[in-house]
Amino acid sequence: QVQLVESGGGLVQPGGSLRLSCVISGNLPKIYAMTWYRQPPGTEREFVAAITWTGDVSTYYADSVKGRFTISRDNNKNTVFLQMDSLKPDDTAVYYCKLARAPSELYTSVGGYWGQGTQVTVSS
Numbered sequence: 001q002v003q004l005v006e007s008g009g010g011l012v013q014p015g016g017s018l019r020l021s022c023v024i025s026g027n028l029p030k031i032y033a034m035t036w037y038r039q040p041p042g043t044e045r046e047f048v049a050a051i052t053w054t055g056d057v058s059t060y061y062a063d064s065v066k067g068r069f070t071i072s073r074d075n076n077k078n079t080v081f082l083q084m085d086s087l088k089p090d091d092t093a094v095y096y097c098k099l100a101r102a103p104s105e106l107y108t109s110v111g112g113y114w115g116q117g118t119q120v121t122v123s124s
Contacts, residue, residue, distance in 0.1 A: 002026040002113045004097045009118030012087055016122070020082040022097030022115055029113075033100045034073060034080040037109060038093035039117075045096065045109040049082060060106070064090075087122045094119050 008020040022034065035050040049071040050060040059071055070083040080097060099113040100106050 002028060002099065004099060004113060004115035006095065006097050006115045006118040009095060009120045011121045011123065013124050014088060014122055016087050017083070017085045018087065018120060020084065020095055020097075020118060020120075022080045022082075024078040024080070024097075024099060028078075029099075029101050031099055032102050033106055034071075035098045035100055035106060035112075036071065036080075036082045037096045037098055038091075038120075039096070040090075040093040047107050047109075048095070050100070050106055051080060084120070087120075089122045092120060092122050 003026045004022055004024055006020060006022045008018060012018050031053040033050045033052045036048040037045050038048050039045040048062050048065055049069055051071045051073050052058040068086045072081045094117040096117045097115040101112060105111040
């Protein structure tokens with residue numbers, strides 16, 4: 001069984017920062033990449049960022065967060081991070097960590113393994 005546990009969400013003012021963490025544990029399959037998705041209120045889940053898990057690091061970002069968010073990993077601790085800076089009210093969402101087993105699972109909200117999510121609220 002695979003477990004993904006997110007943490008680090010909370011309430012922050014516009015322009016502020018948060019750092020999300022996702023710890024992966026259990027009987028892990030081959031990991032192609034770790035990804036972050038988010039689901040704003042009343043909308044569908046959307047891709048935020050991804051980082052390949054082995055070898056040279058490759059990162060991918062949604063246009064809406066490029067230049068503000070940074071994804072990173074610590075393979076020794078089976079942890080992936082999402083540093084979020086210059087936060088905007090539109091970033092308010094539940095943020096989910098997802099384990100992608102293959103490139104085909106990178107940009108889709110189906111498949112892979114998911115955490116339970118952590119709430120991020122950007123408001124003054």
